[in-house]
Amino acid sequence: xxxxxxxxxxxxxxxxxxxxxxxxxxxxxxxxxxxxxxxxxxxxxxxxxxxxxxxxxxxxxxxxxxxxxxxxxxxxxxxxxxxxxxxxxxxxxxxxxxxxxxxxxxxxxxxxxxxxxxxxxxxxxxxxxxxxxxxxxxxxxxxxxxxxxxxxxxxxxxxxxxxxxxxxxxxxxxxxxxxxxxxxxxxxxxxxxxxxxxxxxxxxxxxxxxxxxxxxxxxxxxxxxxxxxxxxxxxxxxxxxxxxxxxxxxxxxxxxxxxxxxxxxxxxxxxxxxxxxxxxxxxxxxxxxxxxxxxxxxxxxxxxxxxxxxxxxxxxxxxxxxxxxxxxxxxxxxxxxxxxxxxxxxxxxxxxxxxxxxxxxxxxxxxxxxxxxxxxxxxxxxxxxxxxxxxxxxxxxxxxxxxxxxxxxxxxxxxxxxxxxxxxxxxxxxxxxxxxxxxxxxxxxxxxxxxxxxxxxxxxxxxxxxxxxxxxxxxxxxxxxxxxxxxxxxxxxxxxxxxxxxxxxxxxxxxxxxxxxxxxxxxxxxxxxxxxxxxxxxxxxxxxxxxxxxxxxxxxxxxxxxxxxxxxxxxxxxxxxxxxxxxxxxxxxxxxxxxxxxxxxxxxxxxxxxxxxxxxxxxxxxxxxxxxxxxxxxxxxxxxxxxxxxxxxxxxxxxxxxxxxxxxxxxxxxxxxxxxxxxxxxxxxxxxxxxxxxxxxxxxxxxxxxxxxxxxxxxxxxxxxxxxxxxxxxxxxxxxxxxxxxxxxxxxxxxxxxxxxxxxxxxxxxxxxxxxxxxxxxxxxxxxxxxxxxxxxxxxxxxxxxxxxxxxxxxxxxxxxxxxxxxxxxxxxxxxxxxxxxxxxxxxxxxxxxxxxxxxxxx
RNA sequence: GGCGGUGUGGCGAAAUGGCAGACGCAGCAGACUUAAAAUCUGCUUCCCUUCGGGGAGUGCGGGUUCGAGUCCCGCCGCCGCUACCA
Numbered sequence: 006x007x008x009x010x011x012x013x014x015x016x017x018x019x020x021x022x023x024x025x026x027x028x029x030x031x032x033x034x035x036x037x038x039x040x041x042x043x044x045x046x047x048x049x050x051x052x053x054x055x056x057x058x059x060x061x062x063x064x065x066x067x068x069x070x071x072x073x074x075x076x077x078x079x080x081x082x083x084x085x086x087x088x089x090x091x092x093x094x095x096x097x098x099x100x101x102x103x104x105x106x107x108x109x110x111x112x113x114x115x116x117x118x119x120x121x122x123x124x125x126x127x128x129x130x131x132x133x134x135x136x137x138x139x140x141x142x143x144x145x146x147x148x149x150x151x152x153x154x155x156x157x158x159x160x161x162x163x164x165x166x167x168x169x170x171x172x173x174x175x176x177x178x179x180x181x182x183x184x185x186x187x188x189x190x191x192x193x194x195x196x197x198x199x200x201x202x203x204x205x206x207x208x209x210x211x212x213x214x215x216x217x218x219x220x221x222x223x224x225x226x227x228x229x230x231x232x233x234x235x236x237x238x239x240x241x242x243x244x245x246x247x248x249x250x251x252x253x254x255x256x257x258x259x260x261x262x263x264x265x266x267x268x269x270x271x272x273x274x275x276x277x278x279x280x281x282x283x284x285x286x287x288x289x290x291x292x293x294x295x296x297x298x299x300x301x302x303x304x305x306x307x308x309x310x311x312x313x314x315x316x317x318x319x320x321x322x323x324x325x326x327x328x329x330x331x332x333x334x335x336x337x338x339x340x341x342x343x344x345x346x347x348x349x350x351x352x353x354x355x356x357x358x359x360x361x362x363x364x365x366x367x368x369x370x371x372x373x374x375x376x377x378x379x380x381x382x383x384x385x386x387x388x389x390x391x392x393x394x395x396x397x398x399x400x401x402x403x404x405x406x407x408x409x410x411x412x413x414x415x416x417x418x419x420x421x422x423x424x425x426x427x428x429x430x431x432x433x434x435x436x437x438x439x440x441x442x443x444x445x446x447x448x449x450x451x452x453x454x455x456x457x458x459x460x461x462x463x464x465x466x467x468x469x470x471x472x473x474x475x476x477x478x479x480x481x482x483x484x485x486x487x488x489x490x491x492x493x494x495x496x497x498x499x500x501x502x503x504x505x506x507x508x509x510x511x512x513x514x515x516x517x518x519x520x521x522x523x524x525x526x527x528x529x530x531x532x533x534x535x536x537x538x539x540x541x542x543x544x545x546x547x548x549x550x551x552x553x554x555x556x557x558x559x560x561x562x563x564x565x566x567x568x569x570x571x572x573x574x575x576x577x578x579x580x581x582x583x584x585x586x587x588x589x590x591x592x593x594x595x596x597x598x599x600x601x602x603x604x605x606x607x608x609x610x611x612x613x614x615x616x617x618x619x620x621x622x623x624x625x626x627x628x629x630x631x632x633x634x635x636x637x638x639x640x641x642x643x644x645x646x647x648x649x650x651x652x653x654x655x656x657x658x659x660x661x662x663x664x665x666x667x668x669x670x671x672x673x674x675x676x677x678x679x680x681x682x683x684x685x686x687x688x689x690x691x692x693x694x695x696x697x698x699x700x701x702x703x704x705x706x707x708x709x710x711x712x713x714x715x716x717x718x719x720x721x722x723x724x725x726x727x728x729x730x731x732x733x734x735x736x737x738x739x740x741x742x743x744x745x746x747x748x749x750x751x752x753x754x755x756x757x758x759x760x761x762x763x764x765x766x767x768x769x770x771x772x773x774x775x776x777x778x779x780x781x782x783x784x785x786x787x788x789x790x791x792x793x794x795x796x797x798x799x800x801x802x803x804x805x806x807x808x809x810x811x812x813x814x815x816x817x818x819x820x821x822x823x824x825x826x827x828x829x830x831x832x833x834x835x836x837x838x839x840x841x842x843x844x845x846x847x848x849x850x851x852x853x854x855x856x857x858x859x860x861x862x863x864x
Numbered sequence: 865g866g867c868g869g870u871g872u873g874g875c876g877a878a879a880u881g882g883c884a885g886a887c888g889c890a891g892c893a894g895a896c897u898u899a900a901a902a903u904c905u906g907c908u909u910c911c912c913u914u915c916g917g918g919g920a921g922u923g924c925g926g927g928u929u930c931g932a933g934u935c936c937c938g939c940c941g942c943c944g945c946u947a948c949c950a
Binding site for chain 1: 865866867868869870875876877878882883886887888889890902903904905930931943944945946948949950
């Protein structure tokens with residue numbers, strides 16, 4: 006006798022069988038236009054998951070949340086008659102994979118292959134309907150050949166400000182094409198992470214620490230590849246408008262791009278032929294500028310610092326440089342700085358004001374120099390107070406007639422007023438409201454060549470090279486100090502199969518250790534940097550469309566079919582976590598726009614509709630983490646309750662977008678529901694075998710029919726709204742109803758299985774087949790059956806219960822004919838004994854009748 | 865500090881401005897069973913009750929409305945992201 010507890014239903018047997026069936030039949034393989042058997046009359050639906058990073062730890066329960074949602078949509082749309090593209094792949098280059106390889110002492114190619122095999126097996130165990138023939142792997146030479154090819158497109162093009170789009174570099178008529186290419190080399194201070202042995206993009210650094218591993222990051226000047234994403238800043242903001250994306254993500258992107266309107270103003274350095282340009286969003290406060298501040302890294306400091314101040318300035322710059330970004334932000338509470346000994350001349354009033362350096366001014370933003378207006382900027386005020394610099398009020402919250410404001414050079418502490426108001430102490434601007442004052446001062450500055458209106462962005466160009474082994478090599482060579490692209494025919498540029506791929510701990514990339522590989526010709530050497538992790542994920546959704554194409558990154562026809570179509574076009578639904586709000590989602594938009602401008606893709610935006618699934622928390626209500634020991638492994642859940650239970654539970658937990666805590670007893674509840682579905686059809690015989698139960702070809706009665714059609718309606722609408730939790734609730738209501746009905750009508754059960762199929766496909770397919778063996782039914786797999794339609798006539802009753810209220814409080818209920826006239830309803834309501842009791846002796850002021858709902862009697 | 869989200873039973877949650885708490889978990893009771901598990905049936909927001917019913921209730925305070933969880937104004941708490949961005 007088995008010591009196994011009897012399973013309420015044999016999910017393990019069913020699930021393995023159907024997964025094998027889908028694989029054998031290639032059920033979820035979808036054809037491209039032009040392929041034999043392709044049906045062009047069907048509309049397309051492209052439903053995309055954010056492909057996973059195949060880490061060594063395998064899937065966690067967060068992965069299947071989004072994946073189940075898209076799988077439901079995919080299976081549903083398929084039943085609705087769409088050609089559904091639902092692919093999966095691996096984002097396998099990058100730091101964590103390489104760190105993992107180093108830790109386990111294996112080559113990243115080996116560990117990556119293992120991790121992918123593991124992930125893939127896990128995904129298959131959940132029964133996702135992916136078209137595995139379209140699987141992509143960013144580390145596959147057949148894939149990154151095209152990543153490199155896209156890099157060449159960037160390299161060979163420039164952004165034409167006239168046309169506001171990328172064009173081939175051949176249309177550039179200027180002197181120095183190297184200065185305008187979308188991919189270019191720059192020597193600038195970058196985020197160097199000693200621990201990881203590489204530089205990082207701004208987006209990969211938070212609070213002065215690396216996103217990966219949380220290691221300290223310092224600024225150091227290095228020669229690096231950059232992508233000119235800033236050229237697209239405005240379009241990246243503007244074109245968010247038409248997208249069906251969560252407002253939070255759009256605002257995060259806007260925020261990151263950080264557009265601000267203002268002016269650049271030139272300040273002459275006193276006694277020197279040199280000017281300093283500052284950027285300000287408040288040119289109207291120019292009369293209140295009492296000193297300038299320059300970022301410590303700004304080279305102009307070398308030219309203006311006086312001899313007496315040099316030691317102090319040098320000491321301060323060295324101290325700042327030694328500070329990591331982390332320290333710099335942590336110590337932000339306390340302002341620090343040094344006077345350069347120099348003065349600048351305020352262009353509007355000729356006043357000599359001191360020039361300071363301070364690390365609260367950042368080199369990378371604006372011009373790396375500011376005019377300080379302590380009366381109207383918190384940071385400037387703090388600094389001015391610390392160093393006893395003058396504070397002058399030039400904006401008043403209220404309009405002031407005649408003279409006013411504080412004494413012109415008062416250094417007395419006053420409240421910082423950073424809002425908009427009216428100009429004071431500002432010569433010709435006096436009395437003007439802030440917005441007019443801004444316009445007026447800009448006009449005057451421009452007329453005299455002292456400045457101009459401009460727009461500034463927080464967004465910087467994308468630092469695109471890494472000093473690591475596990476990434477795409479650049480298709481670039483260096484000859485006599487000049488870079489040039491290799492020809493397309495030489496792609497892919499594969500990295501050498503190195504044994505020693507560890508970072509050297511210096512900015513020298515590991516690839517440079519292989520002299521044979523580096524040597525390209527007698528004089529030319531290969532670029533030894535590699536691309537960052539984000540490169541491969543910037544365009545993978547395009548490769549799925551035509552994953553095997555050896556001649557193009559994606560064929561034109563296939564691209565137009567899957568990405569084109571109705572107006573906005575692009576991927577129809579993209580589901581993934583918020584963590585990619587500004588990194589992947591902005592980089593991908595940028596690349597896509599370049600490809601669009603160059604005529605390689607047919608839409609300006611890649612992802613039409615974006616949905617973020619919420620975080621799944623541990624049972625203790627906090628984020629799952631190894632250290633807390635609250636991580637749930639999907640494999641364990643499948644082992645105990647089956648894949649269908651895992652899928653349904655993750656959808657039943659709550660709204661897709663919300664964060665929600667895991668609950669094992671909740672899984673059990675959903676499991677019980679699926680077992681009830683099973684027993685709707687099957688029962689155990691004396692021998693303990695599952696056999697067909699009390700099912701018959703009978704007509705459902707009226708109540709049953711109502712449940713059937715209400716379920717079709719609710720599930721259909723809820724899937725469209727991604728409200729899977731309530732769709733499942735409705736199916737539970739269906740099952741609860743039919744549990745009490747014998748014999749159970751076959752037609753009703755079939756309908757249930759059709760709508761259940763996207764959620765619990767193994768169970769639904771199994772029961773569908775079982776029914777078909779006994780009762781002749783529709784041919785073919787359940788996956789290919791049409792989605793059922795509901796008939797509204799079965800949803801309406803001829804009688805309806807109305808709530809009777811007196812002054813808004815419920816006092817009674819009555820049943821009336823659906824088509825009863827308002828007057829009849831009112832009469833029936835007034836006739837109710839309870840209503841008479843409550844209204845006794847009081848005049849009725851008003852009666853509100855809402856047909857089908859209620860009657861409210863107002864006294 | 866900024867932006868976004870969110871507040872409803874013991875818990876996860878549900879409610880086109882119209883019966884608050886569907887559905888599920890947990891709990892209680894009953895059936896079946898020698899017994900337990902499983903399964904099935906019923907109850908389950910809180911307070912009062914003479915068991916007929918009555919009152920309160922969706923973070924807090926106002927407002928609009930015949931009627932507000934839902935709309936408007938003002939607060940408070942929690943979560944996430946971001947932050948010397950001039």
